[in-house]
Amino acid sequence: MFKIDKTRTGVNGGWERYESNPVLPMELGETFDAVVMIHDNKYRMYFGWRTVRAIAMSESRDGIHWTRPVVCLAPNPSVEWLQEVNRPIVLYHEGKFHMWFNGQKLGDLIGGTSGKTYLCYAVSEDGIKWNIHPETIMEADRSWEGYTIMCPHVIWDEMSGDYKMWYSAGEFIEPYAIGYATSKDGIHWNKYPGNPIFEADNTQLCERERVGACTVFKQEGWYYMIYIGYEDVHKAKTCMARSKDGITNWQRHPENPILSTGYSGEWDCEAVYKGCMVYDEVNDRWMMYYNAGTRSVEFVGLAIKSGKDLGFEK
Numbered sequence: 001m002f003k004i005d006k007t008r009t010g011v012n013g014g015w016e017r018y019e020s021n022p023v024l025p026m027e028l029g030e031t032f033d034a035v036v037m038i039h040d041n042k043y044r045m046y047f048g049w050r051t052v053r054a055i056a057m058s059e060s061r062d063g064i065h066w067t068r069p070v071v072c073l074a075p076n077p078s079v080e081w082l083q084e085v086n087r088p089i090v091l092y093h094e095g096k097f098h099m100w101f102n103g104q105k106l107g108d109l110i111g112g113t114s115g116k117t118y119l120c121y122a123v124s125e126d127g128i129k130w131n132i133h134p135e136t137i138m139e140a141d142r143s144w145e146g147y148t149i150m151c152p153h154v155i156w157d158e159m160s161g162d163y164k165m166w167y168s169a170g171e172f173i174e175p176y177a178i179g180y181a182t183s184k185d186g187i188h189w190n191k192y193p194g195n196p197i198f199e200a201d202n203t204q205l206c207e208r209e210r211v212g213a214c215t216v217f218k219q220e221g222w223y224y225m226i227y228i229g230y231e232d233v234h235k236a237k238t239c240m241a242r243s244k245d246g247i248t249n250w251q252r253h254p255e256n257p258i259l260s261t262g263y264s265g266e267w268d269c270e271a272v273y274k275g276c277m278v279y280d281e282v283n284d285r286w287m288m289y290y291n292a293g294t295r296s297v298e299f300v301g302l303a304i305k306s307g308k309d310l311g312f313e314k
Contacts, residue, residue: 010260048086268292
């Protein structure tokens with residue numbers, strides 16, 4: 001049974017927080033940027049496990065109660081661009097699991113002011129043991145991208161027959177805008193010449209400074225994007241938009257931000273970041289997993305919305 005926290009504010013568009021958040025226990029240490037898929041009638045969550053500096057996986061029967069995580073992709077100190085790994089997206093396609101993720105040099109991560117973040121790729125038979133592609137697959141090489149490219153989100157589009165990626169770029173700490181690229185094999189990517197395809201709307205308080213770290217899914221002829229809106233670099237909220245082609249004419253949700261920060265002193269009091277949505281057909285509800293926290297630590301939380309309608313104007 002999903003218990004809604006009716007004492008909390010900061011939710012719009014019909015969303016409610018899970019009463020026992022964070023959904024991944026705090027005793028695991030810091031967890032962030034979770035993505036969830038349904039495979040073999042189970043929920044699978046992949047996330048950055050910052051406490052052990054690795055990408056981990058956990059499973060659940062109901063999307064609420066999770067097994068203890070297992071490390072499935074650890075850093076490799078001997079490879080400069082794999083000294084830190086995080087921010088995964090995982091797809092199951094043509095009998096294999098495919099992962100795109102961030103790779104970083106540890107010194108650059110700690111310093112936080114220089115260096116580059118790369119996009120990397122790995123493939124797996126079981127989603128636990130991964131074979132990492134021997135080279136990075138994308139880096140910042142456009143003027144708008146600055147020196148950092150991060151937070152990939154990839155879907156396979158049956159109609160077009162290619163992988164589609166939305167990614168963030170800009171500063172090292174937090175990105176400034178969202179770009180788009182396509183690929184036939186998941187390794188060689190063509191960046192959209194009109195990038196960035198999504199930038200901050202400074203007329204909206206929740207994203208007056210920048211946007212970044214999105215996830216995207218396709219439903220009933222629309223591409224829906226869940227993204228981070230930044231009022232400032234430390235004050236982030238979860239927002240939503242949609243587009244017919246996933247590139248142009250984005251319509252922002254009329255009730256943005258759909259998820260805001262919690263009360264002062266609580267685990268999610270300063271920022272709410274990347275959201276990933278999964279539709280629970282059995283219970284006719286959306287499950288959104290998001291990371292939130294303070295400037296010092298983040299954890300993964302859960303919000304729910306009953307019904308399939310996402311609240312956009314018809």
